[in-house]
Amino acid sequence: MSVTSEAAYAGLVCPACGASALQVSGQERVACGACGEVYGAVAGVPVLVRNWQELSAELEEARRVNPLWYEAVQPPEEASPWRHHLKKRRLYVESALARHLGAGRKAARLLDLGCGDGNHLLWLARYGEHVYGSDYNAVRLARAKALNADATLFVADILDYPAEDSAFDVIFFNHVIEHIPDDIAALRAIRRILRPGGLLVLGTPNEGAWWWQWAYRRDAAAIMSTDHCHFYTGQTIGLKMIKAGFKVLDTHHLGWGPPDWALDGRIRKYKMVDDLFSLAGRALLPRQASSLYLLATKEGVSA
């Protein structure tokens, strides 16, 4: 469903003054009707951060240290060597959304927080009347915009998030938390913007599991080059979510592979191999999966 320009910023607030008064102001600009602050855009995507110069300097540094991670195109599901695994992940999330919302129903506002190139928004759009996506990486948001013309996309800092309290009914937070040094602060920020009774779907690698710690020990280059700063298990991320005030509804392990990153990518592109690893892994090593999905809610009175 397309959203009119007046409604596009519903639920979002001005980073400078906190007022729910953002409106389109000429080409590629968003202005605050309360304090008058004007926010520019990068490649047509509004930059809703308090101090863009500071953030862009940090981004330049990240790009310099690891340009591939910053700029490399995130392949769509069907083009990835892990396409069968990614499909299993998507089907799990889709079934969780359908269960939470009720068959055929949509969330009023759905946010993909850390949407990257926007590949997930393509199917998440089926579960939201109004779909939002944010990232701090404007290079990726430009690609997300090309794929998702109807979504409200913006650059945002998760730790200073430009949204009202309880703004979103569903938040999809996929493979982001392991990159954020202050993960508890990020989870608290998400809790603030989730509606009571709403659903958080959090995905992260299960890299704290001994199986994947073993994979890292066998490949010194992988541990040197990873940009992850947390290596969770279902238990460690679940405890952090509880500490941040969430009620965890489900912890799901998903995807199994050989403890060797290069080999994993080479052989799991075959559906039969991915299916066999899944069958054997679920039966023999249920907590050594490669991916974790946690479903959580915020308790309180639903609006």
Ligand SMILES: [Zn+2]
């Ligand atoms: Zn303002």
